[in-house]
Amino acid sequence: MSILMDNQFKELPPDKSVDTKLFLDAVSHIPAFFDCLGSKVFSIIKSDINGNITKIKGVYMKDPAKYVTLEDIVVSEREAYPAEWPKVGATLALMWLKRGLRFIQILLQSLADGDRDENNPNLIRVNVTKAYEQALKRYHGWIVQKVFNAALVAAPYRSNFLKALSKGEEVKEEDCLANVRQFLVNYTSTVDAIYEMYGNLNAELDYTV
Numbered sequence: 001m002s003i004l005m006d007n008q009f010k011e012l013p014p015d016k017s018v019d020t021k022l023f024l025d026a027v028s029h030i031p032a033f034f035d036c037l038g039s040k041v042f043s044i045i046k047s048d049i050n051g052n053i054t055k056i057k058g059v060y061m062k063d064p065a066k067y068v069t070l071e072d073i074v075v076s077e078r079e080a081y082p083a084e085w086p087k088v089g090a091t092l093a094l095m096w097l098k099r100g101l102r103f104i105q106i107l108l109q110s111l112a113d114g115d116r117d118e119n120n121p122n123l124i125r126v127n128v129t130k131a132y133e134q135a136l137k138r139y140h141g142w143i144v145q146k147v148f149n150a151a152l153v154a155a156p157y158r159s160n161f162l163k164a165l166s167k168g169e170e171v172k173e174e175d176c177l178a179n180v181r182q183f184l185v186n187y188t189s190t191v192d193a194i195y196e197m198y199g200n201l202n203a204e205l206d207y208t209v
C-alpha cells in the first residue's frame with residue numbers, strides 16, 4: 001500500500017531511549033527506496049546511508065545484550081576509544097546517518113505542509129533545497145555541494161515521488177500526504193531523540209567533508 005505505512009518507526013518510551021534493533025529494522029528499508037528514484041546519482045547517497053547502517057549493525061551484532069539502545073553503543077565507544085571518539089565507529093556512522101534522516105524528515109514535512117514553487121508546482125526542488133540547507137549543507141564543502149546540485153537536477157517530479165512512496169500505485173495525493181503525516185509522528189521523535197542524545201553526550205562534530 002504505502003512504503004511509509006509498511007515501515008513505520010515505533011513509538012519511543014517515556015525516557016526517549018531508542019531501541020537499537022527496532023531502529024535498525026526501521027532504517028534498513030530506506031536504502032532500497034533509492035532504486036525507484038531512477039538516477040545514478042542516488043546510488044552515491046544510497047551507499048553512504050547503507051554503509052552507516054551496516055557499521056552500526058556490525059557493532060550491535062557483536063553484543064546485542066550490551067547494546068540495547070543506541071546510547072549504549074555511543075557511551076561504550078566513548079569509553080573504548082577515548083582519543084578518537086566521537087570520530088570513530090558506530091558513533092560516527094550514526095552522527096552522519098541521523099543527518100540523512102533529518103534531511104528526509106524535513107523533505108517529507110515540507111511536502112506535507114504544502115510548500116510549493118507556484119511556477120513549477122510539480123517540482124520538489126524547493127522542498128529538497130529546504131531540507132538540504134537545514135540538515136546537511138553546513139557539513140559539505142564545495143565538491144559535495146556540487147554532488148547535491150546534480151542530485152537536485154535529477155530529483156523526481158513531485159507526482160512521481162509521491163507515487164514511489166505509494167509503491168508505484170496511483171494513490172490520491174491527499175491520501176499519500178496523510179500517510180506521510182502519520183509516518184512523520186514517530187519518525188520525527190526518533191530523529192529528535194538521537195539529536196538530543198548527541199547534544200547531551202557532546203558527541204556532535206561540525207567538520208566538513
Ligand code: 03F
Nearest residue numbers: 030033045048052093096100103104128147148151155209
Ligand atoms: C559524509 C557524507 N555523507 C558523504 O561524503 C556525502 C555523500 C553524498 C551526499 C550528497 C548530498 C545529496 C543530498 C540529497 C539530495 C537528494 C535529492 C532527493 C530527491 C528525492 C560520512 O560521509 C560517512 O557517512 C561516514 O560513515 C564517514 O565515516 O567523515 C564520514 C567520514 O563521512 C553525507 O553527507 C550524508 C548524506 C545523506 C543524504 C541523505 C539524502 C536522502 C535523500 C533522499 C531521500 C528520499 C526520501 C526517502 C524516504 C523513504 C522513507 C522510507
